[in-house]
Amino acid sequence: MLELQGVSKQYPDGQVALDSIDLSLGEGEMAFLTGHSGAGKSTLLKLIALIERPSQGRIIVNGTDIGRLPRGHIPYYRQNIGLIFQNVQLLHDRSVFDNVALPLLIQGFSPRDLGNRVRAALDTVGLLGMESKAPVQLSGGEQQRVGIARALVVRPRLILADEPTGNLDPELSEDIMGLFGRFNELGVSLMIATHDIDLITRLNKRRIVLSRGLLEGSA
Amino acid sequence: MNTGQTLSFSGWLQAHAHVARDSLARLRVNGLSSLLTILMMGCALSLPTTLWVLTQNATLASHDWQRQFSLTLYLSQRINERQGQQLLAELKRDPLVERGEYLSPKATLAEFRDYSGFGRALDLLEDNPLPAVIVLWPKPGTDAAQLDAFLAKQHARTEIDLAQADSDWLERLSALLEFGTRLVQIMGLMLGLTVILVVANTIRLNIESRREEIVVMKLIGAPDGFIQRPFLYSGTLYGLLSGVIACLGVALTLNALTPHLDALAASYGRAMDLQGLALGDGLKLVGLAALMGWVGAWQSVWRNLRHIEPE
Ligand SMILES: Nc1ncnc2c1ncn2[C@@H]1O[C@H](COP(=O)(O)OP(=O)(O)OP(=O)(O)O)[C@@H](O)[C@H]1O
Ligand SMILES: [Mg+2]
Numbered sequence: 001m002l003e004l005q006g007v008s009k010q011y012p013d014g015q016v017a018l019d020s021i022d023l024s025l026g027e028g029e030m031a032f033l034t035g036h037s038g039a040g041k042s043t044l045l046k047l048i049a050l051i052e053r054p055s056q057g058r059i060i061v062n063g064t065d066i067g068r069l070p071r072g073h074i075p076y077y078r079q080n081i082g083l084i085f086q087n088v089q090l091l092h093d094r095s096v097f098d099n100v101a102l103p104l105l106i107q108g109f110s111p112r113d114l115g116n117r118v119r120a121a122l123d124t125v126g127l128l129g130m131e132s133k134a135p136v137q138l139s140g141g142e143q144q145r146v147g148i149a150r151a152l153v154v155r156p157r158l159i160l161a162d163e164p165t166g167n168l169d170p171e172l173s174e175d176i177m178g179l180f181g182r183f184n185e186l187g188v189s190l191m192i193a194t195h196d197i198d199l200i201t202r203l204n205k206r207r208i209v210l211s212r213g214l215l216e217g218s219a
Numbered sequence: 220m221n222t223g224q225t226l227s228f229s230g231w232l233q234a235h236a237h238v239a240r241d242s243l244a245r246l247r248v249n250g251l252s253s254l255l256t257i258l259m260m261g262c263a264l265s266l267p268t269t270l271w272v273l274t275q276n277a278t279l280a281s282h283d284w285q286r287q288f289s290l291t292l293y294l295s296q297r298i299n300e301r302q303g304q305q306l307l308a309e310l311k312r313d314p315l316v317e318r319g320e321y322l323s324p325k326a327t328l329a330e331f332r333d334y335s336g337f338g339r340a341l342d343l344l345e346d347n348p349l350p351a352v353i354v355l356w357p358k359p360g361t362d363a364a365q366l367d368a369f370l371a372k373q374h375a376r377t378e379i380d381l382a383q384a385d386s387d388w389l390e391r392l393s394a395l396l397e398f399g400t401r402l403v404q405i406m407g408l409m410l411g412l413t414v415i416l417v418v419a420n421t422i423r424l425n426i427e428s429r430r431e432e433i434v435v436m437k438l439i440g441a442p443d444g445f446i447q448r449p450f451l452y453s454g455t456l457y458g459l460l461s462g463v464i465a466c467l468g469v470a471l472t473l474n475a476l477t478p479h480l481d482a483l484a485a486s487y488g489r490a491m492d493l494q495g496l497a498l499g500d501g502l503k504l505v506g507l508a509a510l511m512g513w514v515g516a517w518q519s520v521w522r523n524l525r526h527i528e529p530e
Contacts, residue, residue, distance in 0.1 A: 105445075
Protein backbone atom coordinates (compact mmCIF):
# COMPACT_ATOMS: atom_id res chain seq x y z
CA MET A 1 0.00 0.00 0.00
CA LEU A 2 2.62 2.45 1.15
CA GLU A 3 6.38 2.34 1.06
CA LEU A 4 9.06 4.87 2.01
CA GLN A 5 12.57 4.28 0.69
CA GLY A 6 15.39 6.31 2.22
CA VAL A 7 13.19 9.34 2.69
CA SER A 8 14.78 12.48 4.13
CA LYS A 9 13.29 15.90 4.57
CA GLN A 10 15.26 19.04 5.16
CA TYR A 11 13.20 22.23 5.36
CA PRO A 12 14.48 25.28 3.48
CA ASP A 13 15.70 26.78 6.78
CA GLY A 14 18.09 23.83 7.18
CA GLN A 15 16.04 21.92 9.76
CA VAL A 16 16.30 18.19 9.11
CA ALA A 17 12.87 16.80 10.03
CA LEU A 18 13.33 13.27 8.69
CA ASP A 19 16.53 11.34 8.07
CA SER A 20 16.63 8.35 5.69
CA ILE A 21 13.41 6.66 6.70
CA ASP A 22 12.64 3.18 5.35
CA LEU A 23 9.16 2.12 6.15
CA SER A 24 6.19 0.28 4.72
CA LEU A 25 2.54 -0.10 5.52
CA GLY A 26 0.71 -3.11 4.16
CA GLU A 27 -2.69 -3.18 2.52
CA GLY A 28 -5.29 -3.10 5.29
CA GLU A 29 -2.71 -2.38 7.99
CA MET A 30 -3.19 0.08 10.82
CA ALA A 31 -0.20 1.73 12.46
CA PHE A 32 0.33 4.43 15.07
CA LEU A 33 3.02 6.99 14.51
CA THR A 34 4.50 8.22 17.77
CA GLY A 35 7.44 10.19 19.03
CA HIS A 36 8.22 13.36 20.93
CA SER A 37 7.00 16.74 19.77
CA GLY A 38 9.11 17.79 16.81
CA ALA A 39 10.09 14.20 16.00
CA GLY A 40 8.81 14.52 12.42
CA LYS A 41 5.41 12.85 12.58
CA SER A 42 3.50 15.61 10.81
CA THR A 43 6.30 15.95 8.28
CA LEU A 44 6.05 12.26 7.43
CA LEU A 45 2.30 12.48 6.84
CA LYS A 46 2.71 15.68 4.81
CA LEU A 47 5.19 13.93 2.54
CA ILE A 48 2.75 11.12 1.90
CA ALA A 49 -0.04 13.63 1.18
CA LEU A 50 2.28 15.55 -1.19
CA ILE A 51 1.94 18.69 0.90
CA GLU A 52 5.71 18.65 1.23
CA ARG A 53 8.25 17.03 -1.09
CA PRO A 54 11.08 14.81 0.21
CA SER A 55 14.64 16.11 -0.15
CA GLN A 56 15.74 12.54 -0.79
CA GLY A 57 14.21 9.12 -1.29
CA ARG A 58 11.08 7.74 -2.83
CA ILE A 59 7.53 7.29 -1.63
CA ILE A 60 5.50 4.62 -3.36
CA VAL A 61 1.75 4.44 -2.91
CA ASN A 62 -0.22 1.65 -4.58
CA GLY A 63 2.70 0.99 -6.88
CA THR A 64 3.08 4.62 -7.96
CA ASP A 65 6.16 6.69 -7.19
CA ILE A 66 4.29 9.78 -6.07
CA GLY A 67 7.36 11.96 -6.56
CA ARG A 68 6.79 11.56 -10.29
CA LEU A 69 3.14 12.49 -10.34
CA PRO A 70 2.55 15.45 -12.65
CA ARG A 71 1.15 18.50 -10.92
CA GLY A 72 -2.26 18.00 -12.51
CA HIS A 73 -2.61 14.50 -11.03
CA ILE A 74 -2.00 15.51 -7.43
CA PRO A 75 -5.65 16.44 -6.70
CA TYR A 76 -6.86 13.03 -7.91
CA TYR A 77 -4.19 11.33 -5.82
CA ARG A 78 -5.34 13.25 -2.73
CA GLN A 79 -8.98 12.39 -3.40
CA ASN A 80 -8.16 8.79 -2.57
CA ILE A 81 -6.62 9.58 0.80
CA GLY A 82 -8.63 10.46 3.88
CA LEU A 83 -6.60 13.29 5.42
CA ILE A 84 -7.28 14.33 8.99
CA PHE A 85 -5.28 17.31 10.12
CA GLN A 86 -3.74 18.41 13.37
CA ASN A 87 -5.37 21.81 12.92
CA VAL A 88 -8.82 21.04 11.68
CA GLN A 89 -9.07 23.26 8.57
CA LEU A 90 -12.82 23.67 8.15
CA LEU A 91 -14.43 26.29 5.91
CA HIS A 92 -15.92 28.75 8.34
CA ASP A 93 -18.43 30.36 6.02
CA ARG A 94 -20.15 27.05 5.35
CA SER A 95 -22.36 24.78 7.38
CA VAL A 96 -21.21 21.48 8.85
CA PHE A 97 -23.17 19.72 6.11
CA ASP A 98 -21.46 21.68 3.34
CA ASN A 99 -18.03 21.05 4.84
CA VAL A 100 -18.56 17.32 4.87
CA ALA A 101 -20.19 17.37 1.43
CA LEU A 102 -17.27 19.21 -0.16
CA PRO A 103 -15.10 16.15 -1.02
CA LEU A 104 -18.13 14.55 -2.67
CA LEU A 105 -18.85 17.69 -4.70
CA ILE A 106 -15.22 17.74 -5.76
CA GLN A 107 -15.49 14.16 -6.92
CA GLY A 108 -18.47 15.00 -9.06
CA PHE A 109 -21.41 13.87 -6.97
CA SER A 110 -24.51 15.83 -7.82
CA PRO A 111 -25.66 17.99 -4.90
CA ARG A 112 -28.95 16.09 -4.80
CA ASP A 113 -27.40 12.66 -4.30
CA LEU A 114 -24.95 13.28 -1.52
CA GLY A 115 -27.27 13.96 1.42
CA ASN A 116 -27.39 10.37 2.64
CA ARG A 117 -23.64 9.89 2.47
CA VAL A 118 -23.05 13.13 4.39
CA ARG A 119 -25.53 12.23 7.11
CA ALA A 120 -24.07 8.74 7.38
CA ALA A 121 -20.58 10.18 7.85
CA LEU A 122 -21.82 12.63 10.48
CA ASP A 123 -23.62 9.80 12.21
CA THR A 124 -20.43 7.73 12.52
CA VAL A 125 -18.73 10.59 14.37
CA GLY A 126 -21.82 11.24 16.50
CA LEU A 127 -22.76 14.58 15.03
CA LEU A 128 -26.07 13.76 13.38
CA GLY A 129 -28.40 16.73 13.79
CA MET A 130 -25.63 19.32 13.65
CA GLU A 131 -25.72 19.61 9.83
CA SER A 132 -26.93 23.18 9.65
CA LYS A 133 -24.61 24.59 12.31
CA ALA A 134 -21.63 26.74 11.44
CA PRO A 135 -18.20 25.46 12.53
CA VAL A 136 -17.80 28.36 14.99
CA GLN A 137 -20.88 27.15 16.84
CA LEU A 138 -19.11 23.87 17.63
CA SER A 139 -16.60 22.96 20.33
CA GLY A 140 -13.03 22.11 19.40
CA GLY A 141 -13.74 18.41 19.69
CA GLU A 142 -16.88 18.67 17.60
CA GLN A 143 -14.96 20.55 14.91
CA GLN A 144 -12.34 17.83 14.94
CA ARG A 145 -15.03 15.23 14.42
CA VAL A 146 -16.44 17.21 11.47
CA GLY A 147 -12.94 17.02 9.98
CA ILE A 148 -12.95 13.25 10.51
CA ALA A 149 -16.38 12.92 8.90
CA ARG A 150 -15.10 14.91 5.92
CA ALA A 151 -12.22 12.46 5.53
CA LEU A 152 -14.46 9.41 5.85
CA VAL A 153 -17.26 10.51 3.57
CA VAL A 154 -15.43 9.48 0.38
CA ARG A 155 -14.71 6.01 1.86
CA PRO A 156 -10.94 6.20 1.26
CA ARG A 157 -8.69 3.10 1.19
CA LEU A 158 -5.95 4.96 3.05
CA ILE A 159 -6.45 7.28 5.99
CA LEU A 160 -3.70 9.56 7.29
CA ALA A 161 -4.56 11.19 10.59
CA ASP A 162 -2.46 13.73 12.45
CA GLU A 163 -3.44 13.75 16.12
CA PRO A 164 -7.12 13.18 15.36
CA THR A 165 -8.01 12.95 19.04
CA GLY A 166 -5.95 15.91 20.20
CA ASN A 167 -8.98 17.92 21.28
CA LEU A 168 -11.18 15.10 22.47
CA ASP A 169 -11.92 13.86 25.97
CA PRO A 170 -10.75 10.30 26.78
CA GLU A 171 -14.15 8.80 26.14
CA LEU A 172 -14.57 10.41 22.70
CA SER A 173 -10.96 9.59 21.84
CA GLU A 174 -11.69 6.00 22.52
CA ASP A 175 -14.83 6.17 20.37
CA ILE A 176 -12.93 7.66 17.48
CA MET A 177 -10.09 5.17 17.77
CA GLY A 178 -12.69 2.40 17.90
CA LEU A 179 -14.17 3.83 14.74
CA PHE A 180 -10.77 3.72 13.07
CA GLY A 181 -10.43 0.12 14.21
CA ARG A 182 -13.72 -0.76 12.55
CA PHE A 183 -12.61 0.89 9.33
CA ASN A 184 -9.44 -1.14 9.54
CA GLU A 185 -11.53 -4.29 9.85
CA LEU A 186 -13.22 -3.29 6.58
CA GLY A 187 -9.78 -3.32 4.92
CA VAL A 188 -8.86 0.37 5.13
CA SER A 189 -5.16 1.14 5.77
CA LEU A 190 -4.48 3.77 8.43
CA MET A 191 -1.49 5.70 9.71
CA ILE A 192 -2.31 7.72 12.80
CA ALA A 193 0.07 10.13 14.49
CA THR A 194 -0.73 10.47 18.16
CA HIS A 195 0.67 11.16 21.63
CA ASP A 196 -2.01 9.11 23.29
CA ILE A 197 0.12 6.21 24.56
CA ASP A 198 -2.73 4.87 26.69
CA LEU A 199 -4.93 4.25 23.72
CA ILE A 200 -2.15 2.78 21.64
CA THR A 201 -1.28 0.21 24.24
CA ARG A 202 -4.90 -0.74 24.65
CA LEU A 203 -5.54 -1.11 20.91
CA ASN A 204 -2.51 -3.32 20.43
CA LYS A 205 -1.65 -2.19 16.90
CA ARG A 206 1.66 -1.65 15.19
CA ARG A 207 3.73 1.30 16.49
CA ILE A 208 6.13 3.36 14.45
CA VAL A 209 8.35 5.47 16.68
CA LEU A 210 10.23 8.51 15.44
CA SER A 211 12.89 10.39 17.34
CA ARG A 212 14.62 13.49 16.00
CA GLY A 213 13.75 12.53 12.48
CA LEU A 214 15.11 8.99 12.80
CA LEU A 215 13.11 5.80 12.78
CA GLU A 216 13.59 4.48 16.29
CA GLY A 217 11.36 1.48 16.18
CA SER A 218 8.68 -0.13 14.14
CA ALA A 219 6.82 -2.95 15.81
CA MET B 220 -12.45 3.98 -4.93
CA ASN B 221 -15.02 6.44 -6.16
CA THR B 222 -18.06 4.27 -6.11
CA GLY B 223 -21.47 5.74 -6.66
CA GLN B 224 -20.20 8.77 -8.51
CA THR B 225 -22.78 10.41 -10.69
CA LEU B 226 -21.14 11.91 -13.71
CA SER B 227 -24.33 12.13 -15.73
CA PHE B 228 -25.20 15.25 -17.66
CA SER B 229 -27.96 16.24 -15.26
CA GLY B 230 -25.56 15.77 -12.38
CA TRP B 231 -23.05 17.96 -14.12
CA LEU B 232 -25.73 20.59 -14.73
CA GLN B 233 -26.77 20.44 -11.09
CA ALA B 234 -23.19 20.92 -9.97
CA HIS B 235 -22.83 23.97 -12.21
CA ALA B 236 -26.16 25.41 -11.10
CA HIS B 237 -24.93 24.97 -7.53
CA VAL B 238 -21.80 27.01 -8.22
CA ALA B 239 -23.76 29.67 -10.11
CA ARG B 240 -26.14 30.11 -7.16
CA ASP B 241 -23.10 30.28 -4.92
CA SER B 242 -21.51 33.04 -6.99
CA LEU B 243 -24.73 35.04 -6.96
CA ALA B 244 -24.96 34.67 -3.21
CA ARG B 245 -21.37 35.88 -2.83
CA LEU B 246 -22.12 38.85 -5.05
CA ARG B 247 -24.93 39.76 -2.67
CA VAL B 248 -22.65 39.39 0.33
CA ASN B 249 -20.16 41.86 -1.16
CA GLY B 250 -23.17 43.97 -2.19
CA LEU B 251 -21.97 47.55 -2.25
CA SER B 252 -18.48 47.07 -3.59
CA SER B 253 -19.71 44.64 -6.24
CA LEU B 254 -22.37 47.12 -7.26
CA LEU B 255 -19.83 49.93 -7.57
CA THR B 256 -17.50 47.75 -9.62
CA ILE B 257 -20.31 46.74 -11.95
CA LEU B 258 -21.47 50.36 -12.31
CA MET B 259 -17.97 51.46 -13.16
CA MET B 260 -17.59 48.73 -15.77
CA GLY B 261 -21.03 49.53 -17.18
CA CYS B 262 -20.14 53.21 -17.57
CA ALA B 263 -16.87 52.32 -19.29
CA LEU B 264 -18.74 50.13 -21.78
CA SER B 265 -21.56 52.58 -22.41
CA LEU B 266 -19.17 55.24 -23.71
CA PRO B 267 -17.93 53.49 -26.89
CA THR B 268 -21.35 51.93 -27.39
CA THR B 269 -23.07 55.33 -27.37
CA LEU B 270 -20.50 56.63 -29.81
CA TRP B 271 -21.08 53.60 -31.99
CA VAL B 272 -24.83 54.17 -32.03
CA LEU B 273 -24.23 57.80 -33.00
CA THR B 274 -21.92 56.91 -35.89
CA GLN B 275 -24.43 54.29 -37.04
CA ASN B 276 -27.08 57.01 -37.08
CA ALA B 277 -24.78 59.40 -38.89
CA THR B 278 -23.98 56.77 -41.51
CA LEU B 279 -27.69 56.17 -42.08
CA ALA B 280 -28.35 59.89 -42.33
CA SER B 281 -25.43 60.34 -44.72
CA HIS B 282 -26.96 57.79 -47.08
CA ASP B 283 -30.05 59.92 -46.99
CA TRP B 284 -28.08 63.07 -47.84
CA GLN B 285 -26.26 61.38 -50.65
CA ARG B 286 -29.59 60.55 -52.22
CA GLN B 287 -30.04 64.26 -52.80
CA PHE B 288 -26.58 64.66 -54.17
CA SER B 289 -25.84 64.31 -57.86
CA LEU B 290 -23.11 64.17 -60.50
CA THR B 291 -23.33 66.39 -63.55
CA LEU B 292 -21.87 65.30 -66.90
CA TYR B 293 -21.65 68.07 -69.51
CA LEU B 294 -21.96 66.50 -72.95
CA SER B 295 -19.98 67.55 -75.96
CA GLN B 296 -21.81 69.75 -78.51
CA ARG B 297 -21.41 67.01 -81.11
CA ILE B 298 -23.75 64.70 -79.24
CA ASN B 299 -27.36 64.79 -80.36
CA GLU B 300 -30.35 63.95 -78.21
CA ARG B 301 -30.61 60.33 -79.37
CA GLN B 302 -26.94 59.70 -78.60
CA GLY B 303 -27.38 61.43 -75.26
CA GLN B 304 -30.29 59.17 -74.33
CA GLN B 305 -28.20 56.16 -75.36
CA LEU B 306 -25.35 57.29 -73.17
CA LEU B 307 -27.74 57.76 -70.26
CA ALA B 308 -29.10 54.24 -70.71
CA GLU B 309 -25.53 52.91 -70.67
CA LEU B 310 -24.57 54.89 -67.58
CA LYS B 311 -27.64 53.73 -65.71
CA ARG B 312 -26.37 50.19 -65.99
CA ASP B 313 -23.31 51.11 -63.95
CA PRO B 314 -23.58 49.59 -60.45
CA LEU B 315 -22.78 52.95 -58.83
CA VAL B 316 -25.71 54.70 -60.42
CA GLU B 317 -29.11 54.69 -58.81
CA ARG B 318 -30.95 56.86 -61.34
CA GLY B 319 -30.21 59.45 -63.96
CA GLU B 320 -31.77 62.05 -66.18
CA TYR B 321 -30.98 63.51 -69.56
CA LEU B 322 -31.46 67.25 -70.04
CA SER B 323 -31.34 68.52 -73.60
CA PRO B 324 -29.74 71.94 -74.23
CA LYS B 325 -33.26 73.34 -74.42
CA ALA B 326 -34.21 71.90 -71.10
CA THR B 327 -30.96 73.12 -69.57
CA LEU B 328 -31.65 76.56 -70.88
CA ALA B 329 -35.15 76.53 -69.46
CA GLU B 330 -33.81 75.50 -66.09
CA PHE B 331 -31.06 78.09 -66.26
CA ARG B 332 -33.60 80.72 -67.17
CA ASP B 333 -35.67 79.77 -64.17
CA TYR B 334 -33.04 80.16 -61.52
CA SER B 335 -30.53 82.55 -63.08
CA GLY B 336 -32.98 85.44 -63.35
CA PHE B 337 -31.66 86.40 -66.81
CA GLY B 338 -35.09 85.66 -68.17
CA ARG B 339 -35.74 87.39 -71.45
CA ALA B 340 -32.14 88.39 -71.89
CA LEU B 341 -31.34 84.84 -72.88
CA ASP B 342 -33.78 85.08 -75.78
CA LEU B 343 -31.40 87.56 -77.37
CA LEU B 344 -28.89 84.81 -77.92
CA GLU B 345 -29.09 83.34 -81.35
CA ASP B 346 -27.68 79.97 -80.47
CA ASN B 347 -28.23 78.14 -77.24
CA PRO B 348 -24.76 78.22 -75.65
CA LEU B 349 -25.59 75.57 -73.07
CA PRO B 350 -24.59 71.95 -73.52
CA ALA B 351 -26.85 68.96 -72.97
CA VAL B 352 -26.39 67.50 -69.53
CA ILE B 353 -26.75 64.12 -67.87
CA VAL B 354 -27.47 64.21 -64.15
CA LEU B 355 -26.72 61.05 -62.20
CA TRP B 356 -27.62 60.15 -58.63
CA PRO B 357 -25.15 57.66 -57.17
CA LYS B 358 -26.27 54.79 -54.98
CA PRO B 359 -26.25 55.63 -51.26
CA GLY B 360 -23.14 54.32 -49.55
CA THR B 361 -20.85 55.05 -52.51
CA ASP B 362 -17.63 56.41 -51.09
CA ALA B 363 -15.56 59.31 -52.34
CA ALA B 364 -12.81 57.20 -53.91
CA GLN B 365 -15.31 55.19 -55.96
CA LEU B 366 -16.95 58.39 -57.12
CA ASP B 367 -13.62 59.93 -58.14
CA ALA B 368 -12.76 56.88 -60.20
CA PHE B 369 -16.19 56.92 -61.80
CA LEU B 370 -15.90 60.61 -62.66
CA ALA B 371 -12.40 60.19 -64.11
CA LYS B 372 -13.70 57.40 -66.32
CA GLN B 373 -16.55 59.58 -67.59
CA HIS B 374 -14.24 62.52 -68.10
CA ALA B 375 -12.10 60.40 -70.38
CA ARG B 376 -15.01 59.77 -72.76
CA THR B 377 -15.02 61.87 -75.90
CA GLU B 378 -18.78 62.40 -75.57
CA ILE B 379 -18.28 64.15 -72.27
CA ASP B 380 -16.61 67.48 -71.89
CA LEU B 381 -16.73 67.79 -68.16
CA ALA B 382 -17.76 65.58 -65.27
CA GLN B 383 -18.36 67.24 -61.90
CA ALA B 384 -19.41 66.35 -58.42
CA ASP B 385 -19.41 68.24 -55.20
CA SER B 386 -17.09 65.58 -53.89
CA ASP B 387 -15.28 67.83 -51.44
CA TRP B 388 -18.35 67.74 -49.32
CA LEU B 389 -18.71 63.99 -49.69
CA GLU B 390 -15.06 63.46 -48.86
CA ARG B 391 -15.38 65.48 -45.71
CA LEU B 392 -18.41 63.52 -44.67
CA SER B 393 -16.88 60.12 -45.27
CA ALA B 394 -13.63 61.19 -43.57
CA LEU B 395 -15.67 62.26 -40.58
CA LEU B 396 -17.54 58.97 -40.50
CA GLU B 397 -14.28 57.08 -40.89
CA PHE B 398 -12.88 59.03 -37.98
CA GLY B 399 -15.95 58.27 -35.89
CA THR B 400 -15.67 54.56 -36.65
CA ARG B 401 -11.98 54.51 -35.76
CA LEU B 402 -12.66 56.36 -32.55
CA VAL B 403 -15.29 53.80 -31.63
CA GLN B 404 -12.85 50.98 -32.33
CA ILE B 405 -10.02 52.49 -30.32
CA MET B 406 -12.21 53.48 -27.40
CA GLY B 407 -13.92 50.12 -27.50
CA LEU B 408 -10.55 48.41 -27.34
CA MET B 409 -9.21 50.55 -24.50
CA LEU B 410 -12.35 50.47 -22.41
CA GLY B 411 -12.86 46.79 -23.12
CA LEU B 412 -9.35 46.22 -21.81
CA THR B 413 -10.20 48.33 -18.78
CA VAL B 414 -13.21 46.15 -18.07
CA ILE B 415 -11.11 43.00 -18.34
CA LEU B 416 -8.49 44.43 -15.98
CA VAL B 417 -11.09 45.57 -13.47
CA VAL B 418 -12.58 42.08 -13.39
CA ALA B 419 -9.13 40.52 -13.15
CA ASN B 420 -8.27 42.70 -10.19
CA THR B 421 -11.59 42.13 -8.46
CA ILE B 422 -11.19 38.39 -8.84
CA ARG B 423 -7.60 38.62 -7.60
CA LEU B 424 -8.87 40.27 -4.41
CA ASN B 425 -11.56 37.61 -4.15
CA ILE B 426 -8.97 34.86 -4.44
CA GLU B 427 -6.76 36.59 -1.87
CA SER B 428 -9.61 36.82 0.60
CA ARG B 429 -10.46 33.16 0.16
CA ARG B 430 -6.92 31.88 0.32
CA GLU B 431 -7.51 29.63 3.35
CA GLU B 432 -10.54 28.10 1.73
CA ILE B 433 -8.57 27.38 -1.43
CA VAL B 434 -5.82 25.71 0.60
CA VAL B 435 -8.37 23.46 2.30
CA MET B 436 -9.96 22.59 -1.03
CA LYS B 437 -6.59 21.66 -2.48
CA LEU B 438 -5.87 19.51 0.58
CA ILE B 439 -8.97 17.46 0.03
CA GLY B 440 -8.17 16.93 -3.62
CA ALA B 441 -9.98 19.69 -5.49
CA PRO B 442 -8.57 20.02 -9.01
CA ASP B 443 -7.88 23.53 -10.34
CA GLY B 444 -10.97 23.28 -12.51
CA PHE B 445 -13.18 22.86 -9.47
CA ILE B 446 -11.54 25.64 -7.48
CA GLN B 447 -11.61 28.15 -10.31
CA ARG B 448 -15.20 27.51 -11.31
CA PRO B 449 -16.87 29.92 -8.84
CA PHE B 450 -14.36 32.64 -9.73
CA LEU B 451 -15.03 32.24 -13.44
CA TYR B 452 -18.74 32.39 -12.74
CA SER B 453 -18.34 35.56 -10.69
CA GLY B 454 -16.23 37.20 -13.39
CA THR B 455 -18.75 36.31 -16.08
CA LEU B 456 -21.56 37.56 -13.88
CA TYR B 457 -19.75 40.85 -13.32
CA GLY B 458 -19.34 41.23 -17.08
CA LEU B 459 -22.94 40.30 -17.83
CA LEU B 460 -24.40 42.74 -15.32
CA SER B 461 -22.07 45.51 -16.49
CA GLY B 462 -23.34 44.87 -20.03
CA VAL B 463 -26.90 45.37 -18.83
CA ILE B 464 -25.85 48.57 -17.06
CA ALA B 465 -24.12 49.72 -20.24
CA CYS B 466 -27.34 49.21 -22.24
CA LEU B 467 -29.20 51.34 -19.73
CA GLY B 468 -26.43 53.94 -19.88
CA VAL B 469 -26.65 54.11 -23.67
CA ALA B 470 -30.43 54.50 -23.56
CA LEU B 471 -30.21 57.28 -20.96
CA THR B 472 -27.44 59.14 -22.81
CA LEU B 473 -29.26 58.99 -26.15
CA ASN B 474 -32.42 60.13 -24.46
CA ALA B 475 -30.60 63.13 -23.05
CA LEU B 476 -29.00 63.91 -26.43
CA THR B 477 -32.15 63.64 -28.56
CA PRO B 478 -33.45 67.22 -28.11
CA HIS B 479 -30.01 68.62 -28.94
CA LEU B 480 -29.63 66.46 -32.04
CA ASP B 481 -33.13 67.42 -33.14
CA ALA B 482 -32.21 71.07 -32.85
CA LEU B 483 -28.97 70.47 -34.75
CA ALA B 484 -30.77 68.61 -37.57
CA ALA B 485 -33.47 71.25 -37.73
CA SER B 486 -30.84 73.95 -38.25
CA TYR B 487 -29.86 72.07 -41.43
CA GLY B 488 -33.48 71.88 -42.41
CA ARG B 489 -33.71 68.19 -41.76
CA ALA B 490 -35.60 65.94 -39.40
CA MET B 491 -33.54 63.47 -37.39
CA ASP B 492 -34.97 60.18 -36.30
CA LEU B 493 -32.43 58.90 -33.78
CA GLN B 494 -32.27 55.11 -33.68
CA GLY B 495 -31.38 53.67 -30.28
CA LEU B 496 -29.47 50.47 -29.56
CA ALA B 497 -31.35 47.64 -31.26
CA LEU B 498 -32.35 44.67 -29.10
CA GLY B 499 -30.02 42.35 -31.00
CA ASP B 500 -27.07 44.71 -30.58
CA GLY B 501 -27.91 45.17 -26.91
CA LEU B 502 -27.82 41.40 -26.45
CA LYS B 503 -24.52 41.26 -28.30
CA LEU B 504 -23.13 43.91 -25.97
CA VAL B 505 -24.24 41.93 -22.92
CA GLY B 506 -22.75 38.77 -24.38
CA LEU B 507 -19.50 40.51 -25.21
CA ALA B 508 -19.34 42.02 -21.72
CA ALA B 509 -19.91 38.59 -20.18
CA LEU B 510 -17.10 37.23 -22.34
CA MET B 511 -14.78 40.01 -21.21
CA GLY B 512 -15.68 39.23 -17.60
CA TRP B 513 -14.82 35.60 -18.18
CA VAL B 514 -11.51 36.51 -19.82
CA GLY B 515 -10.59 38.80 -16.91
CA ALA B 516 -11.48 36.16 -14.35
CA TRP B 517 -9.66 33.47 -16.27
CA GLN B 518 -6.53 35.58 -16.50
CA SER B 519 -6.65 36.26 -12.77
CA VAL B 520 -7.33 32.66 -11.84
CA TRP B 521 -4.56 31.44 -14.06
CA ARG B 522 -2.06 33.83 -12.49
CA ASN B 523 -3.08 33.61 -8.85
CA LEU B 524 -4.53 30.20 -8.12
CA ARG B 525 -1.53 28.02 -8.82
CA HIS B 526 0.62 29.86 -6.29
CA ILE B 527 -1.67 28.99 -3.42
CA GLU B 528 -0.52 25.66 -2.04
CA PRO B 529 -1.02 23.96 1.29
CA GLU B 530 1.99 23.89 3.61
N1 LIG C 1 7.55 24.37 7.49
C1 LIG C 1 8.62 24.12 8.26
N2 LIG C 1 9.75 24.82 8.07
C2 LIG C 1 10.84 24.56 8.81
N3 LIG C 1 10.90 23.63 9.75
C3 LIG C 1 9.79 22.90 9.99
C4 LIG C 1 8.60 23.11 9.25
N4 LIG C 1 7.67 22.25 9.71
C5 LIG C 1 8.26 21.53 10.69
N5 LIG C 1 9.52 21.92 10.86
C6 LIG C 1 10.49 21.34 11.80
O1 LIG C 1 10.63 19.95 11.51
C7 LIG C 1 10.67 19.20 12.70
C8 LIG C 1 9.57 18.17 12.70
O2 LIG C 1 8.31 18.81 12.76
P1 LIG C 1 6.93 18.04 12.73
O3 LIG C 1 5.87 19.04 12.64
O4 LIG C 1 7.00 17.00 11.70
O5 LIG C 1 6.94 17.37 14.18
P2 LIG C 1 5.81 16.52 14.90
O6 LIG C 1 6.41 15.21 15.21
O7 LIG C 1 4.57 16.54 14.10
O8 LIG C 1 5.59 17.34 16.24
P3 LIG C 1 4.24 17.55 17.10
O9 LIG C 1 4.03 16.31 17.86
O10 LIG C 1 4.57 18.69 17.97
O11 LIG C 1 3.17 17.84 16.13
C9 LIG C 1 10.53 20.19 13.84
O12 LIG C 1 11.84 20.42 14.35
C10 LIG C 1 10.00 21.43 13.23
O13 LIG C 1 10.51 22.59 13.84
MG1 LIG D 1 2.67 17.29 14.33
